[in-house]
Amino acid sequence: xxxxxxxxxxxxxxxxxxxxxxxxxxxxxxxxxxxxxxxxxxxxxxxxxxxxxxxxxxxxxxxxxxxxxxxxxxxxxxxxxxxxxxxxxxxxxxxxxxxxxxxxxxxxxxxxxxxxxxxxxxxx
Numbered sequence: 001x002x003x004x005x006x007x008x009x010x011x012x013x014x015x016x017x018x019x020x021x022x023x024x025x026x027x028x029x030x031x032x033x034x035x036x037x038x039x040x041x042x043x044x045x046x047x048x049x050x051x052x053x054x055x056x057x058x059x060x061x062x063x064x065x066x067x068x069x070x071x072x073x074x075x076x077x078x079x080x081x082x083x084x085x086x087x088x089x090x091x092x093x094x095x096x097x098x099x100x101x102x103x104x105x106x107x108x109x110x111x112x113x114x115x116x117x118x119x120x121x122x123x124x
Contacts, residue, residue, distance in 0.1 A: 033102075040098030044106040047079030048095035052110035055084060055091030059111075066091060083107075 055070035067084035074081040074095045082105055083094040090111030098104050 036098070037102045037104070040102045040104045041106070043077065044079055044095050044097035044104045045108075047074045047077035047097060048093055048106040048108035049110075050074070050077055051079075051081055051084075051093045051095050052091045052108040055086055055093055056089060056110035056112075059086055059089045059091065062086075067093075 051070040051074040054073035055066040058066045058069045061069070063084075063086040066086045067081070070084050070091065070093050071081040074093075077095075079095040079097040081093060082096050083092075085092045088111075090109060092107070092109045094105055094107045096103055096105045
């Protein structure tokens with residue numbers, strides 16, 4: 001009995017189906033990873049903004065008191081305060097969100113509107 005062309009192709013659809021499913025799984029995993037990175041970025045940005053506003057609102061309590069308020073505001077947003085500097089009425093904070101490898105840090109400033117040149121704040 002000779003093996004014909006039909007017998008050699010038998011099962012090839014299964015191999016192609018498994019290959020397509022594997023590629024789709026990889027694409028789906030990449031899309032999920034990008035979505036997680038975007039969520040971490042937005043969460044960090046929101047936490048940094050609110051922490052900066054909280055610190056600027058409590059500048060009269062001193063840098064330590066204002067940064068304590070900023071840390072509480074950041075924690076309430078499921079972020080963590082990485083850096084906090086208060087110079088006069090201007091607060092400059094950095095908040096982080098996410099877990100490795102999707103940890104994102106965002107910097108935000110808050111304070112009264114300035115009409116002159118920006119005040120001197122420590123660098124990043």
